[in-house]
Amino acid sequence: MTEAPYLPGQFLLAMPGIGDPRFERSVVAMCAHDPGGAMGICLHEPLPDLTVPELMRQLEIEPGDTPDVPVLMGGPVDPQRGFVLHSPDWGGQDTRHVADRWALTGSRDVLAAIAEGKGPRKWVAALGYAGWSAGQLEMELSLNGWFPTPATVGLIWENRCGSRWTEGFRAAGIDTRLLSPEMGHA
Numbered sequence: 001m002t003e004a005p006y007l008p009g010q011f012l013l014a015m016p017g018i019g020d021p022r023f024e025r026s027v028v029a030m031c032a033h034d035p036g037g038a039m040g041i042c043l044h045e046p047l048p049d050l051t052v053p054e055l056m057r058q059l060e061i062e063p064g065d066t067p068d069v070p071v072l073m074g075g076p077v078d079p080q081r082g083f084v085l086h087s088p089d090w091g092g093q094d095t096r097h098v099a100d101r102w103a104l105t106g107s108r109d110v111l112a113a114i115a116e117g118k119g120p121r122k123w124v125a126a127l128g129y130a131g132w133s134a135g136q137l138e139m140e141l142s143l144n145g146w147f148p149t150p151a152t153v154g155l156i157w158e159n160r161c162g163s164r165w166t167e168g169f170r171a172a173g174i175d176t177r178l179l180s181p182e183m184g185h186a
Contacts, residue, residue, distance in 0.1 A: 011155060023042075037131065044162075055082070063115050072161065075131065076130070085124050091103065155168055
């Protein structure tokens with residue numbers, strides 16, 4: 001198996017037939033990837049009945065003028081843990097800046113800053129994350145389970161959840177209607 005490139009700051013788009021229904025039409029913003037494993041935030045599915053202001057109230061943060069947007073299902077790993085994927089113009093207690101493209105914060109201070117109107121300009125909130133152990137993502141990439149792309153960050157900020165997968169492929173010049181879950185052989 002050839003070594004896959006490290007992917008922080010890129011997106012992974014699930015290929016049709018990935019084999020795991022949790023990742024069908026998934027878009028993952030990659031936040032960490034090194035020999036020890038990988039981690040990203042899924043951007044394709046809102047959680048039913050949970051908005052960011054409601055999450056803030058649960059955390060005893062007065063939401064102020066926070067937009068009434070859904071919290072995303074960030075991935076199947078640790079779904080009680082919250083993250084805010086945001087523009088790199090803000091940093092807090094545990095903010096990790098990713099390839100000068102976005103930042104990831106998992107501490108409450110980012111939500112408090114958003115509620116006060118002092119947070120990052122652009123953001124999405126998520127519960128859970130997508131994680132891969134050492135070598136796991138490289139194997140999935142070699143089996144064509146994922147399509148890595150450096151699509152613009154507009155994929156996060158300018159597209160709704162349901163259109164991110166199609167838009168990610170479109171930005172790479174791929175028509176999703178032509179994708180097949182079957183692998184070809186030359």
